[in-house]
Amino acid sequence: MTGVRHLIRLILRRDRVLLPLWVLILAALPAVYAASFAELTPTEESRLLYARTTAGIPSIEAMLGPVYGHSVEALATQRAGLTLLIVALINVLVVIRHTRAEEDAGRRELVAATVVGRHAPLAAALIVAACADLVIGLLTAAFLGFSGGSLLLGMSVASAGIVFAAVGAVAAQLTENAGPARGLALAALGVAYLVRAAGDATGSDLSWASPLAWSQYTKAFAGDDWRPLLASLGLTAVLAVAAGWLSVRRDVGGGLLPTRLGPAGSTSLTGPFALAWRLQRGLLIGWSTGFLVFGLAFGGATSGAAEAFRDNAELAELFARLGGGASLTDTFIATLFGIAAIAAAAYGIQAASRMRAEESAMRAEPVLATATARVPWALGHVVFAVIGPVVALFMIGVGLGLSFGADVGDMGQVPRLIGAALAQAPAAATLTGLTVALFGLLPRLSAVAWGILAICLLLGQIGALLQLSEAVLDLSPFTHTPRLPGGEVTALPLVVLALVAVALTAAGLWGFRRRDVGV
Amino acid sequence: MENAILVSGLHKTFGRTHALNGLDLTVRTGEVHGFLGPNGSGKSTTIRVLLGLLRADSGSARLLGGDPWKDATALHRRLAYVPGDVTLWPNLSGGEVIDLLGRLRGGLNPKRRAELLERFDLDPRKKGRAYSKGNRQKVALVAALASDVELLILDEPTSGLDPLMEEVFRECVAEEKTSGRTVLLSSHILAEVEQLCDRVSIIRNGQTVESGTLTDLRHLTRTSISADLATPLTSIPGVHDLVVDGTRVRFEVDTDRLDETLKHLTTAGIRSLTSQPPTLEELFMRHYQGAAR
Numbered sequence: 124m125t126g127v128r129h130l131i132r133l134i135l136r137r138d139r140v141l142l143p144l145w146v147l148i149l150a151a152l153p154a155v156y157a158a159s160f161a162e163l164t165p166t167e168e169s170r171l172l173y174a175r176t177t178a179g180i181p182s183i184e185a186m187l188g189p190v191y192g193h194s195v196e197a198l199a200t201q202r203a204g205l206t207l208l209i210v211a212l213i214n215v216l217v218v219i220r221h222t223r224a225e226e227d228a229g230r231r232e233l234v235a236a237t238v239v240g241r242h243a244p245l246a247a248a249l250i251v252a253a254c255a256d257l258v259i260g261l262l263t264a265a266f267l268g269f270s271g272g273s274l275l276l277g278m279s280v281a282s283a284g285i286v287f288a289a290v291g292a293v294a295a296q297l298t299e300n301a302g303p304a305r306g307l308a309l310a311a312l313g314v315a316y317l318v319r320a321a322g323d324a325t326g327s328d329l330s331w332a333s334p335l336a337w338s339q340y341t342k343a344f345a346g347d348d349w350r351p352l353l354a355s356l357g358l359t360a361v362l363a364v365a366a367g368w369l370s371v372r373r374d375v376g377g378g379l380l381p382t383r384l385g386p387a388g389s390t391s392l393t394g395p396f397a398l399a400w401r402l403q404r405g406l407l408i409g410w411s412t413g414f415l416v417f418g419l420a421f422g423g424a425t426s427g428a429a430e431a432f433r434d435n436a437e438l439a440e441l442f443a444r445l446g447g448g449a450s451l452t453d454t455f456i457a458t459l460f461g462i463a464a465i466a467a468a469a470y471g472i473q474a475a476s477r478m479r480a481e482e483s484a485m486r487a488e489p490v491l492a493t494a495t496a497r498v499p500w501a502l503g504h505v506v507f508a509v510i511g512p513v514v515a516l517f518m519i520g521v522g523l524g525l526s527f528g529a530d531v532g533d534m535g536q537v538p539r540l541i542g543a544a545l546a547q548a549p550a551a552a553t554l555t556g557l558t559v560a561l562f563g564l565l566p567r568l569s570a571v572a573w574g575i576l577a578i579c580l581l582l583g584q585i586g587a588l589l590q591l592s593e594a595v596l597d598l599s600p601f602t603h604t605p606r607l608p609g610g611e612v613t614a615l616p617l618v619v620l621a622l623v624a625v626a627l628t629a630a631g632l633w634g635f636r637r638r639d640v641g642v
Numbered sequence: 643m644e645n646a647i648l649v650s651g652l653h654k655t656f657g658r659t660h661a662l663n664g665l666d667l668t669v670r671t672g673e674v675h676g677f678l679g680p681n682g683s684g685k686s687t688t689i690r691v692l693l694g695l696l697r698a699d700s701g702s703a704r705l706l707g708g709d710p711w712k713d714a715t716a717l718h719r720r721l722a723y724v725p726g727d728v729t730l731w732p733n734l735s736g737g738e739v740i741d742l743l744g745r746l747r748g749g750l751n752p753k754r755r756a757e758l759l760e761r762f763d764l765d766p767r768k769k770g771r772a773y774s775k776g777n778r779q780k781v782a783l784v785a786a787l788a789s790d791v792e793l794l795i796l797d798e799p800t801s802g803l804d805p806l807m808e809e810v811f812r813e814c815v816a817e818e819k820t821s822g823r824t825v826l827l828s829s830h831i832l833a834e835v836e837q838l839c840d841r842v843s844i845i846r847n848g849q850t851v852e853s854g855t856l857t858d859l860r861h862l863t864r865t866s867i868s869a870d871l872a873t874p875l876t877s878i879p880g881v882h883d884l885v886v887d888g889t890r891v892r893f894e895v896d897t898d899r900l901d902e903t904l905k906h907l908t909t910a911g912i913r914s915l916t917s918q919p920p921t922l923e924e925l926f927m928r929h930y931q932g933a934a935r
Binding site: 386397484491641 | 731733
């Protein structure tokens with residue numbers, strides 16, 4: 124463990140901007156939810172109605188988790204179900220960034236050759252992640268007034284983060300490269316979320332199999348129960364020990380899963396597009412599969428909502444009014460598609476960012492020193508960054524359509540939901556376009572695209588709750604997508620969004636043709 | 643076309659750093675041209691300008707009769723490039739990278755590819771990540787040398803190669819030269835330069851400080867002489883750093899004045915004489931040291 128202190132300082136130095144930013148934003152979310160519930164449901168009756176309605180709709184419990192009380196804070200706690208997911212995601216990324224990604228880049232060797240213990244890099248990454256989680260927890264509690272309930276909510280959020288930091292640590296031991304390690308850990312997170320969603324939708328004990336559920340079964344602000352967090356603590360300990368045990372059983376730079384030899388030559392790598400396909404296909408397959416699985420899973424949960432809807436005419440009427448005339452299921456699916464749009468945009472940014480990654484790693488240079496012109500090289504990646512999210516959205520439409528359609532016995536849902544899912548594509552494409560524009564015109568600021576996406580996410584999640592002005596909400600491209608299915612189909616905003624995406628992409632390509640490569 | 647590369651008065655700044663400061667470079671068609679200079683002197687920047695990856699602020703650059711920026715794609719069909727620090731795609735095997743780069747360049751000779759793999763003792767089935775630095779360098783070298791091109795631009799291509807492989811590399815470059823190809827070779831390895839290069843250019847702080855054949859450059863350096871004389875001499879015209887210690891003298895003399903100086907010494911009667919001929923090392927050290935400000 125020698126040298127842990129220095130490595131912790133190294134991590135803090137490298138993440139001095141991002142880490143505090145994440146901590147603050149994530150810690151503020153539950154308090155923002157609470158403030159907006161206080162505003163939107165000021166009376167006990169209205170909160171009771173809200174709580175009873177959501178509790179009666181399996182699909183909402185599937186998405187957010189169970190609701191245990193009807194105080195402002197209890198409603199905010201259920202809302203924070205999605206915050207858990209984000210906290211877990213960030214923990215995975217932070218831990219892998221400071222463990223496997225470092226080894227992948229060859230920097231770990233430099234450190235490992237100094238007076239640093241074998242376990243130190245892993246321990247340092249886990250300690251930083253866990254401390255950040257605890258700070259998130261304490262700040263969450265502070266923002267909510269530091270009561271017993273708020274402290275429990277804070278620690279529940281922190282526990283979800285810490286568990287997945289440990290999951291990331293294990294994944295980092297298994298594969299040789301950072302990309303597959305991230306994929307593995309995020310797949311585990313996806314499974315945990317789906318298991319919890321399925322359990323909560325059906326009201327079964329299945330949820331107990333998911334670490335995400337433990338953080339919600341603490342019933343903060345509604346009969347506080349700290350015991351589920353013991354499970355989180357236990358799992359974290361087991362995973363951390365496992366990661367440490369695995370890490371001494373492999374070489375620095377090596378993985379536990381074997382790497383195979385590749386072919387001695389290639390007949391298929393014929394041009395820039397073929398190269399882009401090789402570099403992008405993993406992302407495409409991963410995202411499309413993920414979207415399909417989520418679609419299938421939530422399609423099932425949605426039909427549960429349809430049942431509740433059939434049994435309760437009063438509820439149906441209430442929700443028809445809330446959803447602007449749309450049916451309850453449509454409102455739910457439209458919300459789901461809104462989230463899918465953000466995820467699809469994240470994929471678009473990730474795919475388009477490959478260009479900058481190739482350039483920074485000096486892998487673009489030898490290719491551009493061949494007879495490959497810059498624009499075809501860039502277009503190889505841009506095609507995937509534009510088409511990939513469309514394919515992924517298509518898949519979630521297929522998934523939802525099939526499982527929901529099968530449940531309600533109406534296969535006409537398949538084309539209808541595919542159409543609604545695809546309507547999200549233009550908004551997602553604007554973020555891809557923005558990434559290409561940054562790459563071509565301001566390459567050093569390429570990562571800003573992620574910040575913009577985070578702002579869009581926040582505007583969508585809490586903008587309406589904060590009652591921000593229309594003009595501010597309009598800044599996000601996702602505001603302009605019609606609410607589908609159920610809403611009115613208006614082509615104009617979709618066309619405008621698509622044109623903006625095209626213009627941004629063209630500007631980026633124009634800039635890339637003219638700028639220095641490798642700066 | 644007499645000159646494969648003709649660069650004059652090239653300027654390039656990155657922020658406040660003046661990377662190229664009026665650089666000149668002439669590479670004649672069919673020659674192996676050594677491109678030398680201390681770290682950070684602007685060699686790689688020059689090469690990137692020649693490859694059309696960077697746009698020069700001012701000055702002119704011609705490559706194979708074309709403009710390296712505007713005609714980049716057409717020119718790249720006729721050249722092959724090996725970067726100093728080769729990074730490969732972690733999930734592509736070496737053989738795939740060789741085939742990819744060769745095809746992007748407009749095709750490569752499969753017989754030559756197989757022969758080079760043999761000579762460089764490279765396993766093409768390993769994935770990019772599994773290669774050592776030297777082996778990554780070999781991947782790029784095989785891809786470049788197996789291409790049928792007029793010009794090879796090699797940026798410190800032997801860094802990381804073991805002496806055996808360095809020897810293979812030298813043989814390959816010598817073969818390229820006999821088959822009429824032009825080579826621009828940036829290198830720090832003087833034995834390599836001495837053995838392969840027809841002419842060299844030495845740059846420092848983004849400027850060319852010396853250019854010519856190695857014989858020309860040797861003439862520019864000084865021979866060190868120390869002698870014990872029968873009668874003491876207090877002055878010897880035209881020499882540098884003269885140290886007189888009784889009958890012993892030590893000094894350095896420009897090679898073209900050697901004859902004249904020795905005649906002067908014999909007038910005083912020579913009891914013993916040692917002379918150290920100019921070495922390339924000395925020549926380079928003199929230019930390189932000037933850069934350490």
